[in-house]
Amino acid sequence: xxxxxxxxxxxxxxxxxxxxxxxxxxxxxxxxxxxxxxxxxxxxxxxxxxxxxxxxxxxxxxxxxxxxxxxxxxxxxxxxxxxxxxxxxxxxxxxxxxxxxxxxxxxxxxxxxxxxxxxxxxxxxxxxxxxxxxxxxxxxxxxxxxxxxxxxxxxxxxxxxxxxxxxxxxxxxxxxxxxxxxxxxxxxxxxxxxxxxxxxxxxxxxxxxxxxxxxxxxxxxxxxx
Amino acid sequence: xxxxxxxxxxxxxxxxxxxxxxxxxxxxxxxxxxxxxxxxxxxxxxxxxxxxxxxxxxxxxxxxxxxxxxxxxxxxxxxxxxxxxxxxxxxxxxxxxxxxxxxxxxxxxxxxxxxxxxxxxxxxxxxxxxxxxxxxxxxxxxxxxxxxxxxxxxxxxxxxxxxxxxxxxxxxxxxxxxxxxxxxxxxxxxxxxxxxxxxxxxxxxxxxxxxxxxxxxxxxxxxxxxxxxxxxxxxxxxxxxxxxxxxxxxxxxxxxxxxxxxxxxxxxxxxxxxxxxxxxxxxxxxxxxxxxxxxxxxxxxxxxxxxxxxxxxxxxxxxxxxxxxxxxxxxxxxxxxxxxxxxxxxxxxxxxxxxxxxxxxxxxxxxxxxxxxxxxxxxxxxxxxxxxxxxxxxxxxxxxxxxxxxxxxxxxxxxxxxxxxxxxxxxxxxxxxxxxxxxxxxxxxxxx
Numbered sequence: 001x002x003x004x005x006x007x008x009x010x011x012x013x014x015x016x017x018x019x020x021x022x023x024x025x026x027x028x029x030x031x032x033x034x035x036x037x038x039x040x041x042x043x044x045x046x047x048x049x050x051x052x053x054x055x056x057x058x059x060x061x062x063x064x065x066x067x068x069x070x071x072x073x074x075x076x077x078x079x080x081x082x083x084x085x086x087x088x089x090x091x092x093x094x095x096x097x098x099x100x101x102x103x104x105x106x107x108x109x110x111x112x113x114x115x116x117x118x119x120x121x122x123x124x125x126x127x128x129x130x131x132x133x134x135x136x137x138x139x140x141x142x143x144x145x146x147x148x149x150x151x152x153x154x155x156x157x158x159x160x161x162x163x164x165x166x167x168x169x170x171x172x173x174x175x176x177x178x179x180x181x182x183x184x185x186x187x188x189x190x191x192x193x194x195x196x197x198x199x200x201x202x203x204x205x206x207x208x209x210x211x212x213x214x215x216x217x218x219x220x221x222x223x224x225x
Numbered sequence: 226x227x228x229x230x231x232x233x234x235x236x237x238x239x240x241x242x243x244x245x246x247x248x249x250x251x252x253x254x255x256x257x258x259x260x261x262x263x264x265x266x267x268x269x270x271x272x273x274x275x276x277x278x279x280x281x282x283x284x285x286x287x288x289x290x291x292x293x294x295x296x297x298x299x300x301x302x303x304x305x306x307x308x309x310x311x312x313x314x315x316x317x318x319x320x321x322x323x324x325x326x327x328x329x330x331x332x333x334x335x336x337x338x339x340x341x342x343x344x345x346x347x348x349x350x351x352x353x354x355x356x357x358x359x360x361x362x363x364x365x366x367x368x369x370x371x372x373x374x375x376x377x378x379x380x381x382x383x384x385x386x387x388x389x390x391x392x393x394x395x396x397x398x399x400x401x402x403x404x405x406x407x408x409x410x411x412x413x414x415x416x417x418x419x420x421x422x423x424x425x426x427x428x429x430x431x432x433x434x435x436x437x438x439x440x441x442x443x444x445x446x447x448x449x450x451x452x453x454x455x456x457x458x459x460x461x462x463x464x465x466x467x468x469x470x471x472x473x474x475x476x477x478x479x480x481x482x483x484x485x486x487x488x489x490x491x492x493x494x495x496x497x498x499x500x501x502x503x504x505x506x507x508x509x510x511x512x513x514x515x516x517x518x519x520x521x522x523x524x525x526x527x528x529x530x531x532x533x534x535x536x537x538x539x540x541x542x543x544x545x546x547x548x549x550x551x552x553x554x555x556x557x558x559x560x561x562x563x564x565x566x567x568x569x570x571x572x573x574x575x576x577x578x579x580x581x582x583x584x585x586x587x588x589x590x591x592x593x594x595x596x597x598x599x600x601x602x603x604x605x606x607x608x609x610x611x612x613x614x615x616x617x618x619x620x621x622x623x624x625x626x627x628x629x630x631x632x633x634x635x636x637x638x639x640x641x642x643x644x645x646x647x648x649x650x651x652x653x654x655x656x657x658x659x660x661x662x663x664x665x666x667x668x669x670x671x672x673x
Contacts, residue, residue, distance in 0.1 A: 027460065029333045029343075029374060085382060085639050088373055088460040095454040134457065141455040160337045170337025173377070176455065198459040209461035216461075 578658025
């Protein structure tokens, strides 16, 4: 039987940062190239990096308001309706040098869903709050661009292959995402991991697939995968 | 110049533009080509009763009907359908064994978080895969792996879709099933062309594949500019499946190796490669009955993959034969305008390559079979020279075109507007046409 949104959110609110990070890794194209122990070390550092830069923004700009920070960083926010490719639902994107796009529809649908099915969670997931969480996440990618030479999420690399003296290193996209989640969590003072929005926002489009993501997260959380 | 023949020629040209309009509007091609076959046969029969033509000499009304509506599909069935069915079966095996998915994952791991490098590697492996695979089923099976990877790397969806479809097009230049399909059309136009085989075409096919892939990658990279984005998206699919063993990967190119190096017949090549893939992936286990059930399912799944194409190909074969009866009227109109030298023909094909889009008059799997009949009727072109020219104006435009079934599917999947895609696909098809027509002139122009 399919689980209700409220039940899933209750479980997910208890998932720790490491499990969310491992869930993010499970979607990474380089997932199988990194040993589990290394992943855990990387996750800790990526989170610390996100928090550090959030505090730096607050210190430099004297505010934790994401819209103000976006303004100070000259990032332009555009709202779009929705974007789905197959089963992939896009919530937001950052395109260098200064464009942030947020999809309004998933945010609005998620807020309406929470209101209708789980009013007790409205305080945690108001529409404006979800929007700010997403905006904070995308701001981090802009910050990464500005500090690309020094920020951990862009300087950590793994060796993919070497041949006759040639070496190919790659950055790890998951670290960037984990850093962005920690960044927006710190700026918006959230008591939960913003990764939870993956399930909440997806649910209004396809509840069965949202449950698959939920089970993936719990599987990671319980060490089954 | 006979006035009646000219009038009939004009009516045929008008109906030809009607067919192009019909194709562009996206109506059902199977029905469209059947209606055109009936129309051209009827007009040709009327024309023959007014002023007898050489192509109908000694033929009764029933002979003409038999040639168009019976012999056409029958010959097509013998020459192509079997190859298509076995090709589709082989495609299903590559999907079910996870070989195609494994190869894709491996190249992604080689490229890493570098969108341009990884996109290029994905396009190369996709092109190689589609030298053997065919049909919308395998395309979708590969697309749902490749496209999400490209999108997760921040490649804009129009460029992801274009580069993927472009690399399939590049692979089709070397695809044996497609070769057989177009070669059968050539054999219909001129019986002496039936001896032309894949081995003779192979060298040009590989050059065409490499050139097309390079052009597609250059266009994709230029269009990408600095627009690589970071996206927050969710998907239920982790893509975490077991890898197929390394030894099994070679099965992707086994059919081509078998035909080119060992000279084995293509159907045997497909069966052998499929069994090799199944064996090395440990799928031939669980008892004889189970293996039989699996093989039967893979064959029927493959047949379903190509089923939508079959009806269209059969009515296209009717149209091909009807076009031979229409050729005297086109010749009447175009006789003075037809190029007579290799250089001029190559230049004309290069300039007119875009007319291969929308199943247009340069496209053999569109309305181009009539032009083939006219070209063949005007001069004795050697097939080694003429086939690559038509392959260019057929393969490049058709497999980038919005009328191609899997491209149409791609629009629905990625929500990319057709207009945005066509801004890249049409210039790319044309550039490829110009380069490859030059290649044909230098490789085969001396044969004319």
